[in-house]
Amino acid sequence: MNGPVYHGLPRADGEWWMASTVFIGVGAGFAGDRTDAAGPVVDALATAQGPRFLMYETLAERTLALAQLDRRRNAKGGYSPALDRFIAPVLAHCLDREIRIIGNFGAANPRAAAERILALARELGLAAPRVAVVEGDDLAGLLSPRELADREVDGKILHGVSDIIAANLYLGAAPIALALDQGADVVVTGRIADSALALGPLIHAFGWRADSWDLLAAGTLAGHLLECGAQVTGGYFADPGFKNVPRMADIGYPIAEISSAGDIVIAKPPGTGGRVDRLTVTEQLLYEIHDPSAYLAPDVVLDLTEVAIEDAGGDRVRIFGARGKPAPETLKATVCIDAGILGEAEISYAGPNAAARARLAAETILERMHKRAPNLSFRVDAIGAVSILGDSNGALRHPWNEDVSDIRLRFAAQSSDVADVELLLDEVEALYCAGPAGGAGVRRRTTPRLASASCLIERKFAKPRVTMLGGAA
C-alpha cells in the first residue's frame, strides 16, 4: 500500500487511522440555504468508513459586510444569523459520530459564533465540544482606505472613499488544517476561500504538503464542487422535459469521497432526491470559472483543462485529473463600502390594453421624476413583457410584447440621497389614484446598499490565528 501516513485525528483508543478516503458532506451552500439539508448528509456520513467532515459555506460578499454592520451595533453579534438553524439539528449527531464541522458562519465575528456554539451545546445537554476560532481575515486597522484603493483590481469603486465597512482577505486552508490537527470538533471561520473548507480537512487527514500542487488542486476542486451544496446534485439544473430531476423537494446535498491521491467521487445520501451525473457535475465544475487553466485560490492555482469525468451510475460521479500550479503571490480581499439605499416599487396592470396602460404609467413617472428629482436615474421593468432578458437600460427603451395582458411595472433606483429614492416610491404609490385605470397592488421597499470591490493584497498581511475554545475543563 502506497498510501500516505495518516496524521492528526488520533482516535479515543489511541489508534491512528490510516485514512485512504476522506468523506466531506455539505450542510449548506449559501446563507439562505435549506436548514434541513444537513440531516440526511450527517446520517450518511455517520456510517462512512474514514474521517468525515461536514462543511457549511454561508458567506456571500454582501453577507459579510452586513455582518460587520451588525457587529458595530452589537459586540456579540456579527456572525451568521442562521447559525442555530443550520447546526442545532445535527450538532449532537456530529459530535457523537466524530463528524467534524467546518463553517464560515463566523462571518465578521467567529469568536462570538464559537461561543454561541458552546452555549448551544450546553442547551442541548452535550459535553462541551472543542471549537476552534480562525481569525486573521479582517484587514481593519492593517490597511487604510487609501492603501486598499491602491490595491483595487481594475476598478474605481474605492477611489476617494474614506469609510470602509468591511475589508476581508480570503484565507487559505492552512488554519483549518491546523485547527483540526489540534483536535477541533468544530472549526469556525470568517472570510476564507470557499474551497478551503474542503481542502483544510484533506490537508489535515492526508498530510498533503504545501507544495504538492496537484493534490492541493484536487482538494480545491473538491471544495469548488461542494461549495454550492445542491448545485452539484441537481439543484439549479432542472428544466422539465429537457433535464428532469427526481424529487426536487427532497434533494440530497452532496458528499464527496476523496482519495489520498486526489481522486474525487461526488455522491449524495441514499434515499434522497436529486441527481448526480456527468451533466450536473460538469455544470458545477465550470460554475463561476473564468480561465479554466488558472482558477486562483489562496493555496494553489487550479488547472481544470485536463480534468475528466466518469459517470459511475447510481448517482456517483468520479472526477480526476486536476493539475496545480504554485499559489498566487497575492491574496484576494473583498472590500465593502456604503452605497446608499436601493428603493423598489411595483404596480400591476392587467386585462385588455394592459400594456398601453402600463406604458402610460411608466411615462407618467418619467415625466414627474424629471421635474421633481432630475438627478435620480432609475430603471423600469415591465415584468411579464420585458424584465430579465431585455436591454439593461430597462423596459422603456425596449419593445414590449403588446399582447401581454398581465404586467407588473417595477421601478428601481439607488442613491445616497434617500429623499430622492423615497420620492420615486411615493410617485409610484400615487399612481393608485392619479395614474392610468386599474393600477393595482403597489408594493414598495428600501434596502441598504453596499458596493463591493476586489483587491489584491500582499501575503504579509495575512496572519491567520487559531484559538481553541471549549473542550473538557
Next chain:
Amino acid sequence: MKTLRLRQIASARSGDKGNRLNIALVCRDPAHYDAIAAQVTAERVAEIFAARKPTRVVRYDLPKLHAFNFVLDDVLEGGVNSSLGLDGHGKALSFLLLDIAINIPVDQPSPLRIAAAKSD
C-alpha cells in the same frame, strides 16, 4: 443538416463574479462538440448579448469535458451589489444562449426528445 435549438443538444449554467458573467455550455452528447465549436463562437455569443454591451467575450474550450466556458465582461450592470435589475447575478442569462439555432449533420445522434414533458 437539420436545425435545432441549442438547448436540445446542450446544457448551460451561468455564474457571476462582480461585473463578469460566465456561461458553461455542456454537450449532452460528445458527438455534438464539433458542431457547437464551429457555430457557437465568441463572436456569435457577443451578438446574442449585444443589448448588454459586453466589452469582451472569450470562449475557453474544454474538449475532455465536452464543454465550453464563455466569459462576458461588463454585462451585469456593475454586478449583484450595484445592478438595478432583478437578475444582478445573471442567473437567467444561460437561457438566452440556449435558445439559439444550431445545425447538426443528419447522421448525428438524435437530440433529446423534447416531447417527454408533454402528455400527448
